[in-house]
Amino acid sequence: MRPKLTQQQLAEAACVALGTIRKIERGERGVSDSTLDAIADALGVDPARLRTDRDVAQTRVHDALPALSAAIAAYDLPEDGPVRVRHELREAVQEATQWRLAAQYTQIARELPGLLTELLRAYHVAVPDERAKAAGLLVRACRSADAVAYKFGARDLSARLIDVMRWATPEAEDPLLSASVAYVRTETFFAARAYLSGLRALHQALNAAPAPVTAPEIAARGSLHMRAAVIASRARDASTAVSHLSEAREFGDRVTEGVYCGIAFGPESVRTHEVSVAVSLGDEHVGRALEIADEWKPPKDLPAERRSGFYIELARAQLWSGLPDDAFESLKVARHIAPQHTREHPWVRQDAATLRRLKRADSESLTNFAEWCAAI
Template structure:
């Protein structure tokens, strides 16, 4: 059998005179960790990169190039909780696929799909004629769409959602009352995925419309957990207008109406609302209230495994990410240090992991750690390129870094150009 050619990172290691074992000893990691880096199934965390570059006798810019040339996206593993045709909760694993790392798609591709999405929404009560798949097949399509949103594959969503929404609208006009409620539940989650595209790409009017349609569909589905998910997503509207008091009231009211906290799915919905309310309180400068909401979310997370999804992902790791967001909003150095001592696991959805590194970059800027902020933004890009490239806080952080460097590095200039920051 022919020997497998060395990856760029493995070649750099051999050129520096290291075996995988000796490099692992130098960096104080497991040998298998070095192997995963070299195969591109995992990337070094930001705090590991400086030591790796020093050991290999290369610059951080060169290291970033080596990693980008061999990186593969890890497979996602989430659990999606949806409504079955019989209105009982079911838990299904999302399809496990490996997606090769690729640059974020041209925004023009997504912008071109927006008119088709608007047209599908205009015709929800008068959908075009066409085939309508079985409830199980449509269920599977929603799992894939939810996974695409969680993994920030917005190009996939923009291409597929208009037709899927039209098909779900047709399904809602067929069958008995139970089947129509099931179609409405699936439509709620399809609209949730569509909002992930609209909001990220700046279509705030479309996002607000999608949230209203989500609420209507969830009411038809008669599902209080989907109504809780709508309340979570609706916070985007209040963030955009700066109406934090109303956002807090809406989230607290929704949490009060989550039924039967003895079930995992209800606890996940309850915990997600409280961790979202904690961020709202943090942004409003209400540290005590933020702490109260985080306490409730922690109580829920103690009984919920990571990856339970009822319109939004919840679990212990998701909560840790929100704890950092709260500390950043409050500009709390001790809270930032405490939250930043943890790192998101690779199996967490890509969008959530990129959120963590985007917030951590803001935190590092607050603490004056500019190089660490740059490394965090690179980590966010590697975790979820489409999400990172569209996030306004990324451009703000990069603009701040460019202003503070009289001679920015090639890596920083490349990242800023990629994210269209000035």
């Protein structure tokens, strides 16, 4: 949260009238969702923190899931309607990607149903020369919608969105986009705990990926290795996980940290995945996560979703290592970075419940946190 903003400064930052800010603070008027989001953005916090009802943000996202489902139900037969020019659609898709990387899921839930419907129209009415670009935009928008579906537990909807992505990707004629979709598809294998099948799918994607010459091509291949390391570690295949992690590290050292085809990749992202692999392997590997955290922290320019994930993984390693105080601090850091991502993460709920049982002496703050993430 930005410190010590005056009412005037907050009004200017949020583009809300000063009188409105004063009335809201005095409780003299309600606040619309759009105004709440503007104020939350200005303060740098999740809108849920400004509500007395802790379930509001979660409810808003869950309420939007049927609309996302409806948007892709007739993906091959969209209804007639308006379609913006391509550069406006491209800007809307880019904005949705930024929301995903920043873990701003309420924004995605509100805007993506209409955008997906419009992009499907654009794809079906596109002339042949424009079809590939329309397909690419559709795939990228589905990726952002999938982030909400997957993280909020709508796994069937997530799988359907991925199917639409796989349906449209060949039309995009972009091998880098195909690699990106293979990366995202791994979610279905995580959800089903079909780790070996997921690993085979990633190996197939690696074989089909373009030669790693340019930075985006290097990042595509490195991202697939990064993902393969994690799913191999979930299968408790340490040697395969370490091998893929080594490949990812090699590719990561060849590019600048950045977002390539919608995926954050580079040496910093690989480092966060070292922690993920160590925690997934468990047992004697957990200490490696603590070693990494002792010497390195994810930089602030890394996407919020990835940074919060690092601290969520670290908290689990600390808890397993008998460091409950450190684990709770890591969970609070994750919450500060990306509240919505942290709140919806199943490991956060499990670990918060465990911490509350272990540390009754500090029951008030732990209970508040556990209630916030629905652990109790």
